[in-house]
Amino acid sequence: MSFEEISHTADVKIRVHAPTLEVLFSETFSALMEVMYGKNRAGGVFKEIRIESSDNESLLADFLSEVLFVSEVESLVFSDVIIRIDGLSLTAKLSGEPFDPVRHSGGSEVKGISYSGLAITHGAKGYMLDIIFDV
Amino acid sequence: MLEGINRIGMHEWEVPVGYVAGMRVPGRFFLSESLARTLEPGAVQQLANVATLPGILKNSLAMPDIHWGYGFPIGGVAAFSVDEGIISPGGVGFDINCGVRLLSTPLLHKDVAGRRDLIDELFRTVPTGVGAKSAMKVSPRVLEDMMVKGAQWAVRTGYGVERDLMRCEEGGFMKSADIRAVSAKAKLRGFPQGGTLGSGNHFLEIQVVREIFDPVAAKAFGLALGQVCCMIHCGSRGLGHQVCTDHLKILESATKKYHITIPDRQLACAPITSSEGRTYFGAMAAAANYAWANRQMITHATRQVLSKMFRIEYDQMPLIYDVAHNVAKMEEHDLEGKHMNVCVHRKGATRAFGPGSQDLPPDLSSIGQPVIIPGSMGTSSFVLHGTQFAMDRTFGSTCHGAGRIMSRTQAKKHLSGREITANLLKEGIIVRAHSENAIADEAPDVYKPSDEVVNVVHEVGISRLVARLSPLGVIKG
Numbered sequence: 139m140s141f142e143e144i145s146h147t148a149d150v151k152i153r154v155h156a157p158t159l160e161v162l163f164s165e166t167f168s169a170l171m172e173v174m175y176g177k178n179r180a181g182g183v184f185k186e187i188r189i190e191s192s193d194n195e196s197l198l199a200d201f202l203s204e205v206l207f208v209s210e211v212e213s214l215v216f217s218d219v220i221i222r223i224d225g226l227s228l229t230a231k232l233s234g235e236p237f238d239p240v241r242h243s244g245g246s247e248v249k250g251i252s253y254s255g256l257a258i259t260h261g262a263k264g265y266m267l268d269i270i271f272d273v
Numbered sequence: 274m275l276e277g278i279n280r281i282g283m284h285e286w287e288v289p290v291g292y293v294a295g296m297r298v299p300g301r302f303f304l305s306e307s308l309a310r311t312l313e314p315g316a317v318q319q320l321a322n323v324a325t326l327p328g329i330l331k332n333s334l335a336m337p338d339i340h341w342g343y344g345f346p347i348g349g350v351a352a353f354s355v356d357e358g359i360i361s362p363g364g365v366g367f368d369i370n371c372g373v374r375l376l377s378t379p380l381l382h383k384d385v386a387g388r389r390d391l392i393d394e395l396f397r398t399v400p401t402g403v404g405a406k407s408a409m410k411v412s413p414r415v416l417e418d419m420m421v422k423g424a425q426w427a428v429r430t431g432y433g434v435e436r437d438l439m440r441c442e443e444g445g446f447m448k449s450a451d452i453r454a455v456s457a458k459a460k461l462r463g464f465p466q467g468g469t470l471g472s473g474n475h476f477l478e479i480q481v482v483r484e485i486f487d488p489v490a491a492k493a494f495g496l497a498l499g500q501v502c503c504m505i506h507c508g509s510r511g512l513g514h515q516v517c518t519d520h521l522k523i524l525e526s527a528t529k530k531y532h533i534t535i536p537d538r539q540l541a542c543a544p545i546t547s548s549e550g551r552t553y554f555g556a557m558a559a560a561a562n563y564a565w566a567n568r569q570m571i572t573h574a575t576r577q578v579l580s581k582m583f584r585i586e587y588d589q590m591p592l593i594y595d596v597a598h599n600v601a602k603m604e605e606h607d608l609e610g611k612h613m614n615v616c617v618h619r620k621g622a623t624r625a626f627g628p629g630s631q632d633l634p635p636d637l638s639s640i641g642q643p644v645i646i647p648g649s650m651g652t653s654s655f656v657l658h659g660t661q662f663a664m665d666r667t668f669g670s671t672c673h674g675a676g677r678i679m680s681r682t683q684a685k686k687h688l689s690g691r692e693i694t695a696n697l698l699k700e701g702i703i704v705r706a707h708s709e710n711a712i713a714d715e716a717p718d719v720y721k722p723s724d725e726v727v728n729v730v731h732e733v734g735i736s737r738l739v740a741r742l743s744p745l746g747v748i749k750g
Contacts, residue, residue: 145680237404243707247403247472249514250367253538254343272367
């Protein structure tokens with residue numbers, strides 16, 4: 139696991155380090171699912187999401203907002219994702235399962251993906267970001 | 274206290290222009306010296322950021338439950354000139370019209386003390402927690418009615434009585450709702466969630482009136498010592514979250530289009546008079562109305578449970594009041610001798626209109642608006658009334674709750690849900706939730722003491738204490 143929860147008073151703040159942008163996005167996606175539904179998640183149901191945005195931060199926020207939408211309206215809990223990023227276009231293949239109240243009720247509902255303090259940086263050690271989920 | 278902030282009164286502090294670049298007005302917040310120790314630099318920075326927005330009037334304000342949020346600080350209040358100012362989803366939040374209402378009952382403490390069956394029945398009846406869905410089938414037509422008429426739709430559908438509407442801010446719905454501005458995605462999220470509590474800090478609590486501070490106001494509101502009440506805290510659910518997400522995107526483009534410089538992307542905004550600003554306001558009002566309908570439906574379910582279990586009549590459980598604490602409103606205020614139309618953003622803050630305000634029901638006009646302040650789980654909640662001083666100083670606003678001081682990560686390290694439940698039971702408080710994590714997240718210790726927060730607003734005079742209630746049973750979202 140290469141995401142960690144950083145102390146934030148009101149909401150959930152996640153820090154992610156990754157070697158590539160694709161891994162950075164997929165780790166942030168995993169953090170979102172874990173915050174909402176806990177660690178006990180399986181695959182088997184597949185969905186595809188395509189997003190285009192104006193910059194990397196918007197691409198990430200829009201992707202995660204779409205995940206929140208699909209997860210809620212289709213009652214799906216995702217466990218894995220394969221992400222391909224081409225410029226400012228993203229294709230994500232998600233794998234998940236139907237929401238199970240017994241296994242998936244341990245988390246916090248995320249209301250939205252915040253832009254506050256959201257910045258993706260790229261240095262010698264790869265990519266890094268902090269992101270706040272409103273819970 | 275943080276460097277660069279000036280104390281200008283017993284509980285009043287100023288963030289001077291220049292604290293961050295581009296501030297147009299000073300920031301002001303209300304905090305006691307002991308609560309000031311919990312103040313985070315991030316919250317003050319956010320308060321100062323709001324002061325940079327175009328058209329802001331008088332001050333960027335924060336109430337004593339101020340803490341670090343996103344966009345505006347939580348506890349933040351700012352009013353903008355309708356002609357020259359902006360509107361921002363960052364001043365409202367994702368959970369549009371998250372709010373709280375208090376329902377009275379004819380029951381006394383002895384009638385409900387230790388009644389686990391009551392808490393279990395409410396827990397079964399009101400859908401709560403992550404993934405919860407309503408048993409009610411909402412058609413597209415019904416969803417539109419909920420977004421246009423809010424609590425009025427609910428009451429006229431049979432989920433309440435007409436008097437309930439007199440006891441809601443705005444009469445239970447904002448007239449400026451524009452359902453065309455609500456996306457198909459937001460509507461899809463709205464269909465299955467009418468009458469659901471949600472999760473996080475949302476709750477339904479059975480409480481007892483423990484203390485009366487102002488007998489005249491308490492009597493006018495319908496509160497008596499020893500009386501059992503029910504407090505409901507929830508918002509606009511996924512529909513509201515999606516409205517915020519959708520319009521943040523639109524307003525981010527508008528920020529560039531209208532050449533507005535913002536210090537935080539979450540403060541994306543547009544002139545109130547612009548098409549983007551008006552469209553957001555219409556969508557926000559529709560989501561706010563959905564939230565009022567939602568709280569009214571939960572009220573109905575609660576009344577049915579109490580009616581059945583205690584053989585009391587439905588109309589013996591009048592609504593004390595319903596307040597919104599995440600919303601932007603067009604209001605009239607007096608400013609430097611001028612009567613002005615302004616757009617007031619309250620982000621984790623409660624409207625607290627004083628005596629004589631036009632929006633109040635006639636029988637409360639001499640007292641002021643009832644203000645409902647929930648405590649944290651296991652601690653006291655309060656009823657206050659609005660004041661003229663709030664009209665003069667804070668655009669008729671006060672605090673909204675206790676205010677967090679501990680993150681969820683810290684909370685989970687300190688306390689387990691099981692321990693908290695056992696400790697609260699020793700105090701006579703029954704807690705039900707779908708997960709222990711939900712209980713640990715919202716443990717009493719993670720919040721500022723609610724009595725200290727309300728004492729500050731009482732002493733400052735932006736609302737005045739009427740009654741204190743303590744919990745007997747809690748359903749956690």
